[in-house]
Amino acid sequence: MRGSRLEGMASEDTPAERRDITVRRAPRYVPFLILGGLVGIIAAAVIAYALPGDASYDPSSVFGFFMVLFGAGGVILGAIAALLLDRLSVRRARHAVVEAVPDTDSDGGPEDGADSGTGPGSRS
Secondary structure, three states, X not given: OOOOOOOOOOOOOOOOOEEEXXXXXXXXXXHXXXXXXXXXXXXXXXXXXXXXXXXXXXXXXXHHHHHHHHHHHHHXXXXXXXXXXXXXXXXXXXXXXXXXXXXXXXXXXXXXXXXXXXXXXXXX
């Protein structure tokens, strides 16, 4: 197939592009925030319903008050935990060298399938 665009572009002819990259496992922040908020809400429920409280306050209003406070505190603690894990992942990052490999077209036809003669307006 002499008409191919990739003719003469063997890996021996062209130098491969090399780049240095850093590979690390970074935590996703949203699950940490959600988990912190849920732990805060559970702690608020334990304080409001399991512990003895003042009879002049309804347990559901106590739960609502502590849910806002502990939920926000849990979200903040979850964010701090995610930031700490992110800093640890920066320390454990690994450096690598990657090399770009040109794509080769094995059948020699058009790469994107355009104008292949099998479309709706083609004649056989």
